[in-house]
Amino acid sequence: MPEGAPPVLDVRDLRVVFRTRVGDIHAVNDVSFSLRAGELLGVVGESGSGKSVTMMSLLGLLPSPPAVVTGRGVMFEGKDLLRLPDEEMRTVRGGRIGFVFQDPMTSLNPVFTVGFQIMEPLRKHLGMSKRQARARAAELLALVGIPAASARLDDYPHQFSGGMRQRVMIAIALACDPKVLIADEPTTALDVTIQAQILELMSELREKLGMAVIWITHDLGVIAGIADRVIVMYGGQVVEHAPAEDLFEDPRHPYTQALLTTVPKVHGERARRLTVIQGQPPILGPSRTSAPSRTAAPSPSTSASG
Amino acid sequence: MAEATRPLVQVRDLRMHFPIYAGLLRRRVGAVKAVDGVSFDILPGETLGLVGESGCGKSTTGRAVLRLYDITEGSIRIEGTEIGHMSQSQLRPLRPRMQMVFQDPQASLDARMTVEAIIREPLDEHTRLSSREKREKVLELMDAVGLNRRFASRYPHAFSGGQRQRIGIARALALNPKFVVCDEPIAALDVSIQAQVVNLLEDLQAKFGLTYLFISHDLSMVRHIATRVAVMYLGRIVEMQDRERLYADPLHPYTRALLSAVNEPDPALARSRGRIVLRGDVPSPANPPRGCNFCTRCPEVMPVCRDIDPETRQVAPGRWVACHLHDPAIMGRERTRPPEAASMKGPGSNPGPDPTPARSVT
Numbered sequence: 001m002p003e004g005a006p007p008v009l010d011v012r013d014l015r016v017v018f019r020t021r022v023g024d025i026h027a028v029n030d031v032s033f034s035l036r037a038g039e040l041l042g043v044v045g046e047s048g049s050g051k052s053v054t055m056m057s058l059l060g061l062l063p064s065p066p067a068v069v070t071g072r073g074v075m076f077e078g079k080d081l082l083r084l085p086d087e088e089m090r091t092v093r094g095g096r097i098g099f100v101f102q103d104p105m106t107s108l109n110p111v112f113t114v115g116f117q118i119m120e121p122l123r124k125h126l127g128m129s130k131r132q133a134r135a136r137a138a139e140l141l142a143l144v145g146i147p148a149a150s151a152r153l154d155d156y157p158h159q160f161s162g163g164m165r166q167r168v169m170i171a172i173a174l175a176c177d178p179k180v181l182i183a184d185e186p187t188t189a190l191d192v193t194i195q196a197q198i199l200e201l202m203s204e205l206r207e208k209l210g211m212a213v214i215w216i217t218h219d220l221g222v223i224a225g226i227a228d229r230v231i232v233m234y235g236g237q238v239v240e241h242a243p244a245e246d247l248f249e250d251p252r253h254p255y256t257q258a259l260l261t262t263v264p265k266v267h268g269e270r271a272r273r274l275t276v277i278q279g280q281p282p283i284l285g286p287s288r289t290s291a292p293s294r295t296a297a298p299s300p301s302t303s304a305s306g
Numbered sequence: 307m308a309e310a311t312r313p314l315v316q317v318r319d320l321r322m323h324f325p326i327y328a329g330l331l332r333r334r335v336g337a338v339k340a341v342d343g344v345s346f347d348i349l350p351g352e353t354l355g356l357v358g359e360s361g362c363g364k365s366t367t368g369r370a371v372l373r374l375y376d377i378t379e380g381s382i383r384i385e386g387t388e389i390g391h392m393s394q395s396q397l398r399p400l401r402p403r404m405q406m407v408f409q410d411p412q413a414s415l416d417a418r419m420t421v422e423a424i425i426r427e428p429l430d431e432h433t434r435l436s437s438r439e440k441r442e443k444v445l446e447l448m449d450a451v452g453l454n455r456r457f458a459s460r461y462p463h464a465f466s467g468g469q470r471q472r473i474g475i476a477r478a479l480a481l482n483p484k485f486v487v488c489d490e491p492i493a494a495l496d497v498s499i500q501a502q503v504v505n506l507l508e509d510l511q512a513k514f515g516l517t518y519l520f521i522s523h524d525l526s527m528v529r530h531i532a533t534r535v536a537v538m539y540l541g542r543i544v545e546m547q548d549r550e551r552l553y554a555d556p557l558h559p560y561t562r563a564l565l566s567a568v569n570e571p572d573p574a575l576a577r578s579r580g581r582i583v584l585r586g587d588v589p590s591p592a593n594p595p596r597g598c599n600f601c602t603r604c605p606e607v608m609p610v611c612r613d614i615d616p617e618t619r620q621v622a623p624g625r626w627v628a629c630h631l632h633d634p635a636i637m638g639r640e641r642t643r644p645p646e647a648a649s650m651k652g653p654g655s656n657p658g659p660d661p662t663p664a665r666s667v668t
Contacts, residue, residue: 192523263571
């Protein structure tokens, strides 16, 4: 990846607070990262670590109230997304920045054809005519590897398998030629062999289209094969941020080290006993969580340096 | 299999077909062959891992072995007793011997019962202990699975996912079973919690001499916990052998593809190994393909595979595989013909200009 290139997306000190009746929940605390053109950034964390909320807040997808999003800025194409009026935000969301959600079952509308759902952003964002949009939709379906693409435009989501539906979701996200694609656990709901197909598709598409990708997952294994850089999140904070090679070679944060040792391996030596991360993930309560300190089994007291 | 010890569980040619009704008269038009001829033994004290993708019939197998379904065909022997075609009332006195841990700890615990009531329920149903003895037993079980005794009167919502799974395990162990079916017990848990539950299952196995059927889609976790592993595809077991040999030297092309698709947190390994990417999806079990069930996606498919269904053969002691590639009689005839389409992806192979269309089978 080009080192000196200016970032396409620059997030500075992002903070998300949910104001609830029982008090404030600090879901994201001072998260900063940047994304360079054509790069794949992996975001790893367990459930409740704030990884999805971070990405949803960037695009203004969190309902407000209760969510309050603040920060020094989210710069994208010279604009600050945090201070963008709703109208303009709409052109960015789904247009310049695409989004793929985890569950392809619930994120497609069951009562519209797949073709209609791919054509929708084309007509709304790019102002294409119906005929143009249909031709482009067929191209997109073929691009994501669906056979007999133009014939399948008139099918409904239930006529596709899980892996095929995720391909359709990717086609919709790619419809307007986005600069950045945010994929939130896109392969988690899929079987391993289908997951391998989608991972292969994504690396092909990146090479072909040259977009930057943010890939959110809880599975360090998925990230290892595809990411250029990785962010590890815990308790609403970024605890480690490193190039993928370095992160897996030499994890610095105790939590990252623990995460890496707790998963058993298919290749190599088999551990006699699994290492366990002590305790539970923190509950993001009214007070800001301090630096996380969960480590692998034998030494639970080692404190962390966030 | 091993002659020295008698298997605790013996399953032969188990079939579980669910009928499909359609039309105005709800006539039977076909059947979903969820489990279609599965045979295996489980020795006392061992863990048989059952792996496969969703829809391959692994959970149905687990439930059918415990007779949570009325099976279509086949024989199930537990400790020598044939239970395959017993009525539910005949089965009831045998239930304490065989128990189940379910996948979703949220859905499998009654939200309106306290932890104590949940763990005590099997004791109420199957034993004549006094309430003092029951309470003592419940507390012992809570100790065994690592739950604090003080939480006995709390409700499931007050617990985290990993703790709820401990409650489910305590309930399964209440009647001192010999055989426990664990149906994806860790699938709904975070990675850091999975290891805790797997370690607990191992400890309990050592302590109480349990025998597990461990059903999972997670190949790396199965490698950790299982002594032997059976791989299922579309209602059949395609390969079954010892853990070490299965992971070091998989015989069936499906097992090889499955193992190569596992993502390991090691970028160097991810780059260097050849990943076998299977095309297309699993066919519907209502309409399985002719010949071998895997012939529509197999990278090493031969013409014979589309005609003849391979038998499960023992190729070496304890190594069972259902594939023509390991049948010398068939391979002798096939050797003259080239394989149809081998789509092995080498390391660092560049994707071509257009992605190969995936084959869809419905």
